[in-house]
Amino acid sequence: MTHSLLTWNIKTGGGGGRLxxxxxxxxxxxxxxxxxxxxxxxxxxxxxxxxxxxxxxGMVAHLAPSAFGQPVAVFVRPPLTITGRATVRWRLHHAAAAVEVPTPAGPLTVVSTHLNPFRPYRRQREARWLAHRHRAPLTLIAGDLNALDPDTAHTERLSRLPELYRRRHLDRDGRPDTSAIGALRAAGFVDVWRAAGEGDGLTVPTTKGGGHEFSNAGMRLDYVMARPELAARASHARVIHGDEAEWASDHYPLTVDLDLTTPY
Structure with a gap:
């Protein structure tokens, strides 16, 4: 049985008629x-x-409010059910919503989160903490991680950003900061788009949805990070373009298929 998962930063709650x-x-x-x-x-x-x-x-939802930033949520479509829920409001700039969903492969844990947009060190700390909190074999962490991946050359793209926003993605030595994704990988998580992706994977900015902080650089900030046992079941990871995706947010949605047929 293949299930599709989609992650999307919808930009300030889809205000201005975008919802x-x-x-x-x-x-x-x-x-x-x-x-x-x-x-x-x-x-x-x-x-x-x-x-x-x-x-x-037509879905069931679990919302995690935020103490400092904006809420996040996970939605599940019946006949899938949510048998466990967790909310993280502290240690994170925004929040994390985690649900456990029974599948033929075993219990699937889905974590929706939004990492710190401003400070690389805090972003790395949030990533490391979430990775060690959620370690079951069929676990994924999805969302706007505001992070650069270690396998891409970022210097040229970052040079197009205004200095204020470029600093958000530089380490203390002025080099592109990839520490958050590095922390997730060090904890055993796999970048699903790297493993099963189609296209260039860039998720910001959209053509008509704003996103001045991204300028015209084109960046991949939205991820599905999965434990190896789950990443091996992933296919057709792609960024959705066209129609509403071009203006409903400054981020594009990212979707992936997961084969959850056989037991773990």
Missing amino acids: DAVVALLNRERPDIVALQELRDFQRHDGRRMREVADAL
């Missing part, structure tokens, strides 16, 4: 599991907006 476009794209793609970030105001009024979006998608 309808987010829902339209998700209903067209019909992923089985969705990890969303930047869910501003989704927790207000006892989570009314969260419930409205979940109902519009």
Whole structure:
């Protein structure tokens, strides 16, 4: 049984009429599991907006509010169910929402998170902490990690960014900082797009969704990082372009298929 997972930073809760476009794209793609970030105001009024979006998608959701930044969430489409939930609000600039989903392969753990956008050291610390908190074999960490991968030459792309935003991606020696992804890899997680990706993998900026902090550099900041046992089951990792994806957010959605047929 193959299940599709989609992760997407929808930019400040899809304000300004963009949320309808987010829902339209998700209903067209019909992923089985969705990890969303930047869910501003989704927790207000006892989570009314969260419930409205979940109902519009025909999915069950787990929302993690943030103490400092914006909420994140995981959505699951029936007949899949959520049998375990966890929320992390401290130690993270934003938050992390984790759910456990029974599958024929065994319990799948999905963590939606949004790492620190400003400080490389804090981003690395958040990544390391999440990696050591979630270590079950069928685990993935998905979301806007605000991080550069260690296998790409970033100097030329970063040179196109305004200095204020370029500093967010440089280490103390002025070199491109890849420490957050490096920390996840050191903890045994696999970059699924590297293992099973199609296209260039760039997730920001979109053509009509803003994103001045990315200039025209084109960057890959959104990831699905999986434990090796789960990464081996991944295929068709791709960035979704066109239609609503070009303007509903400043990030493109990233999707991947997971074969969860056989037991672990």
